[in-house]
Amino acid sequence: MRIFSFGSSIVSSYWNGAATYYRGCYKYLARLGHEIIFAEPDAYGRQQHRDSEDFSYVESLVYQPGEGLDSMLEQASSADVVIKHSGLGVDDEALERRVLELAAGSAIVFWDVDAPATIARMHLNPHDLFRSVLPHYDAVFTYGGGPWVKEQYLRLGAKAYYTMYNGLDPDTHYRVPPDPSLACDVAFLGNRLPDREARVDELFLRAAELYPEGTFLLGGEGWADKRLPSNVRWIGHVPTGDHNRVNCSAGMVMNINRASMADSGFSPPTRIFEVAGTGSCLLCDDWPGIADCFEPDEELLVVKTAEDVIAALTKYDDAGRRKIGAAFQRRALRDHTYAQRAAQAEIAFQECIAARSPTLAHS
Incomplete structure (x- = not known):
């Protein structure tokens, strides 16, 4: 599968607690043979505080907020799965709407890295844009959640819901000598x-x-x-x-x-x-x-x-x-390894694609 993701940043952990999560999930999805493209805005000083790690498992695209969206969405249009992560901090509302305008062959997933905040936002504002577009996504993934978050998302109209917990990448986090x-x-x-x-x-x-x-x-x-x-x-x-x-x-x-x-x-x-x-x-x-x-x-x-x-x-x-x-x-x-999380995500993506194109899935 070709997977195109919009997220806060995969190359920088600066004011970006989701970085480790992105890296673990996408690194092991890449090891399963999937092509990963990760688009992130040049915002909040993250590109000036890039981490010195190997990100060769993804094609990393950095775009200028606002003006770079058209180019990113054009590249996303040929993907099998397009993911809009929560909390980019810029262009969120535009992307929440515009990813749904991509080619009908793509499965469109909202992957929430802060579900309590997103749910609170929808409850506080009945006219919130995301509340109106949520039912058009093929699925919602959440970084954590449990029964309450699942219930809330399904009540708000999610077609499908999957919990994707954080995990351990043993290649990255391991015992070292104390300093x-x-x-x-x-x-x-x-x-x-x-x-x-x-x-x-x-x-x-x-x-x-x-x-x-x-x-x-x-x-x-x-x-x-x-x-x-x-x-x-x-x-x-x-x-x-x-x-x-x-x-x-x-x-x-x-x-x-x-x-x-x-x-x-x-x-x-x-x-x-x-x-x-x-x-x-x-x-x-x-x-x-x-x-x-x-x-x-x-x-x-x-x-x-x-x-x-x-x-x-x-x-x-x-x-x-x-x-x-x-x-x-x-x-x-x-x-709790990211290899296990990636295998779960792969199955979920396949289910989203099958639900969108049942004839193709069973041909």
Whole structure:
């Protein structure tokens, strides 16, 4: 299949949490023999902060917002599958409408990397453009979701719905030697976002205040003007190529979902699988669906308060943390690889094409 995707960026993780997800899904779809073209706008400084990784598994196209759309859509018109990802940040409304105008032979998929936000947007505005065009897409894929997200999308008119969780790419996320310059008791990598800040305040920053003898490492953009406890060190944007070093240098690594993702649940983010790949011990914020992916207390540690974080730090020695991290890694390699996700996506694409052209599918 020839798959043409519009997304925020596959070459840059700068202010772009979906980068690892795109890379994992499309890299392994390419390994299944599919041709991947990924079009992304030159926006938000991402092209000036490209990651130094091998993206040869995709044909990467960078276009100027607005003026480059006609050319991109013309190239997309010959694809078997055309995908509009959510959250490009520019041209979203135009693309949501215009991809549906492509040749009838293409299956058109909306692949949502932030389903709670998209659903909230449609509920808040009954006249939202996407609400009117959604029933014309052949399918909706979501980065996470669970029962609530599926129910919402089907009620809003989606013809078909598929959950495509994040996963582990063992070629990219694996154990490396710890870096003494990054040594800490707890590390958290995440951009400062209004929907997550209160949870970071409680689980990470208040934990640091309650545990002054500990060392805490904070990565991500947006924290420059945030008051931080004296035992928290902020290191700014961390390119995805450096995530292994950070995760392997920390005694424990923390995951903190955005509030909307935590409320809807069933949305394990990329950082969970990045940490699993390194076999590090994860402190995970609480949300529905964790146990569907990993076993709490055996493969990861669920924390609801700053006090829970301190309890975990004091309860588990290095051997205990290694045991949990090793179990975490084994489970991810068994059940949650991007090779498995790509195989699921391939089947879903085939079903979309068959539903669009039943005569051809059975000829």
